[in-house]
Amino acid sequence: MEGLGLLPRRAKDFASAGYWERFFRARGGRPFEWYRAWEELRAPLARYLRPPDPILVVGCGNSQLSEQLYDAGYQEIVNVDISEVVIKQMQERSAQLRPKMTYMVMDVLQMDFPDGSFQVVLDKGTLDALLTDDKETTLMKVERMFAEIGRVLQFGGRYLCVSLAQEHVLKVALEYFSREGWMVRIHHVCEAGSTEGEFALPVFIYVMTKIKQVPGSALCILEFCAETQKKPTRFKSIEHLIEAVKEKQQYFFLRSQLNKNPSAESISLDLCNQDTSQARYTLHVMHNPAMKGAHNNQFAIFIVPQGRETEWLFGTEEGRKQLIASAGFWRLVIVSLHRDQHYDDMAAIQAELSEKVMELAPASLSVQQQVPFLSVGGDIGIRTIQHRGTSPLSGEFVIEDVKGDEACYFRHLIFLSNRNVVQSEARLSSNTSHKGNKKHKKKKKTISKNIVEPTVAPGSLSIDKSYLCCAHHRAMVAGLSLLKNPEDLPEASIRVLVIGLGGGSLPLFIHDYFLQCSIDVVEIDPVMLEVATCWFDFLPEERLRVHIADGLAYVASLGAEASSLYDAIMFDVDSKDSALGMSCPPPAFVEKSFLQKVSALQKAEGVFILNLVCRDSVLRNAVLATLRETFPLLYVCKIEGEVNEILFCQQQTRHRLSPMELQEKAKILQKALRQSGQAWDSTLVLADTLATMKLV
Numbered sequence: 001m002e003g004l005g006l007l008p009r010r011a012k013d014f015a016s017a018g019y020w021e022r023f024f025r026a027r028g029g030r031p032f033e034w035y036r037a038w039e040e041l042r043a044p045l046a047r048y049l050r051p052p053d054p055i056l057v058v059g060c061g062n063s064q065l066s067e068q069l070y071d072a073g074y075q076e077i078v079n080v081d082i083s084e085v086v087i088k089q090m091q092e093r094s095a096q097l098r099p100k101m102t103y104m105v106m107d108v109l110q111m112d113f114p115d116g117s118f119q120v121v122l123d124k125g126t127l128d129a130l131l132t133d134d135k136e137t138t139l140m141k142v143e144r145m146f147a148e149i150g151r152v153l154q155f156g157g158r159y160l161c162v163s164l165a166q167e168h169v170l171k172v173a174l175e176y177f178s179r180e181g182w183m184v185r186i187h188h189v190c191e192a193g194s195t196e197g198e199f200a201l202p203v204f205i206y207v208m209t210k211i212k213q214v215p216g217s218a219l220c221i222l223e224f225c226a227e228t229q230k231k232p233t234r235f236k237s238i239e240h241l242i243e244a245v246k247e248k249q250q251y252f253f254l255r256s257q258l259n260k261n262p263s264a265e266s267i268s269l270d271l272c273n274q275d276t277s278q279a280r281y282t283l284h285v286m287h288n289p290a291m292k293g294a295h296n297n298q299f300a301i302f303i304v305p306q307g308r309e310t311e312w313l314f315g316t317e318e319g320r321k322q323l324i325a326s327a328g329f330w331r332l333v334i335v336s337l338h339r340d341q342h343y344d345d346m347a348a349i350q351a352e353l354s355e356k357v358m359e360l361a362p363a364s365l366s367v368q369q370q371v372p373f374l375s376v377g378g379d380i381g382i383r384t385i386q387h388r389g390t391s392p393l394s395g396e397f398v399i400e401d402v403k404g405d406e407a408c409y410f411r412h413l414i415f416l417s418n419r420n421v422v423q424s425e426a427r428l429s430s431n432t433s434h435k436g437n438k439k440h441k442k443k444k445k446t447i448s449k450n451i452v453e454p455t456v457a458p459g460s461l462s463i464d465k466s467y468l469c470c471a472h473h474r475a476m477v478a479g480l481s482l483l484k485n486p487e488d489l490p491e492a493s494i495r496v497l498v499i500g501l502g503g504g505s506l507p508l509f510i511h512d513y514f515l516q517c518s519i520d521v522v523e524i525d526p527v528m529l530e531v532a533t534c535w536f537d538f539l540p541e542e543r544l545r546v547h548i549a550d551g552l553a554y555v556a557s558l559g560a561e562a563s564s565l566y567d568a569i570m571f572d573v574d575s576k577d578s579a580l581g582m583s584c585p586p587p588a589f590v591e592k593s594f595l596q597k598v599s600a601l602q603k604a605e606g607v608f609i610l611n612l613v614c615r616d617s618v619l620r621n622a623v624l625a626t627l628r629e630t631f632p633l634l635y636v637c638k639i640e641g642e643v644n645e646i647l648f649c650q651q652q653t654r655h656r657l658s659p660m661e662l663q664e665k666a667k668i669l670q671k672a673l674r675q676s677g678q679a680w681d682s683t684l685v686l687a688d689t690l691a692t693m694k695l696v
Helices: 011-015 017-027 038-046 065-071 084-094 126-130 136-152 167-179 238-260 317-327 346-358 471-482 486-491 505-513 526-535 551-561 592-601 617-630 659-674
Strands: 055-058 077-081 102-105 118-124 153-163 183-188 204-209 222-225 233-235 266-272 279-287 299-304 331-337 373-376 383-391 395-403 409-415 422-429 495-499 518-523 544-548 566-571 582-584 602-614 633-638 645-650
Touching: 038 065, 038 204, 055 065, 055 136, 065 077, 065 084, 077 084, 084 102, 118 126, 118 136, 126 136, 126 153, 126 167, 136 153, 136 167, 153 167, 167 183, 167 204, 167 238, 183 238, 222 238, 233 238, 238 266, 238 279, 279 317, 299 317, 299 346, 317 331, 331 346, 346 373, 383 526, 395 526, 409 526, 422 505, 471 486, 471 505, 471 566, 471 602, 471 633, 471 645, 471 659, 486 659, 495 505, 495 551, 505 518, 505 544, 518 526, 526 544, 551 592, 566 592, 582 617, 592 602, 592 617, 602 617, 617 633, 617 645
Parallel strands: 055 077, 055 118, 077 102, 118 153, 183 222, 299 331, 299 373, 495 518, 495 566, 518 544, 566 602
Antiparallel strands: 153 204, 183 204, 222 233, 266 279, 279 331, 383 395, 395 409, 409 422, 582 602, 602 645, 633 645
């Protein structure tokens, strides 16, 4: 950009008089506009200025703003700057054309004007240049500047500060003026054009009005006004107002990315509730290259029913790609609704979002063209939070019931530290039928504008124990067909060790369908046992025992006492460290020394089944290599549409089976389980769950 070589090496140089002397001398009198030009500032400034107002412009530089204000009829203007060079330049420039304009060399930290001299103090970038860090000396300078501005302003006068509203600058300004009892408003400036330097941030005007404090009143007025908004929005706290500004900035970034790269594959953003600053909507902007150039299907908005944002189709990048492909639009804004937020209906959501999401429309979209709002089934879904709790190990969590496909209801356990992942899930049933009516989550959805599904109150339903919601649980059950004589397993006296309880659906299913099986479940978090028993109908008994212990320590202690105890060992335990590329299991569970202990507990013809969720390919390959060192026979089953892989590990290589043989054994196991007299979910086809299984 022009003038790039004039920028300082250090941010703190912006506050140096010497720097500005050199800057304006090198600039040679050519105007330099920080942030927005007059065309963009004229309308918002006109809301807070009157032609008769005596105006003080602090840190005027050689900006044309004062000259443009003068020419627009605001002629009672005094300009001050710390640079003698720029003041001389500006005096010479305006002497003939603007005889009433005044320029003075003066430090804004110590001004010579009497108290109450001005109705308006105008600052374009001076505060941002001064407040370059949070050091005590810098903050003291800023407070002196604010105090001087407050001193020279009349009661009812305004400090108008044009700023980029970086968080540290905004916070200092808001805290100072709210403490002084001033009325505070942040006005967002329309991004109609570009300025010199092309700042990658939107511009705001702080409107701080000096009012007389009412004795005994601690109320501070905090407001935000969007560029097209006539009536400002009022906030309860400084933190909420800062969040509103940050949301505008993030939205600006999103729009900038779309403008620079109109076909960007995926861009995401949260929109917050103005009263609470909590996320209210999450927007995912997706593009379908196959529809580029389509005139009638350029743009649409898709509302994800509440509670279903975790499903594969809506909660993953691959799923959203499938969604936009089936929707048939070039650009699709996928909107997720957050828990702890109230939504009246689809019409209310459309009214709330219309103006905002239309800013994301393609530039080529005709203003007359109607933009469709799409959804599944036409309604906003149902989410009922049944319980909130806190675990010392897992943090805050919620138990919520949501409506899924075909008016089915599901119960979710969600850890709020990872709120987009369902930790445990169970289907709710009226107990009148156990026939499955929910396909795999990759099932193609019907996109509708006006069809509303019938609803059933989830409170009248109970846990359907015949249904395994999680695809990886289905695969783990199918993996038991690797044991000897799968046709006999429903009545066989086998022992199973499960590390990780969650809602308990996996060990409970094994208990109910393998009638002579003895199961030990190890769970480190006692709160999860309470959750499983209270909310997921899990009931420990003689064949289903729960041990509250660290899985690592439990395996080590058993190994010290005995060996070859279990026919099957299953790991379904998540990692609490989100910085790792592997979210399941924790790394210690796949270290060679520990795997050797697992191997010692496994019977010679047994199977070790591990749920692996690893996005780091290098780490994944290292895990597989370590497993092969301990277990000569290793199968991998990829869960379609998910990151999960189920690993089946055995010690006897003579039992090596082809994929076709594996599926045949799964069919035999399913036939035997269905003959046990228990109800069977028709969507559970064990052979299908092993369709991607291969030997590695």
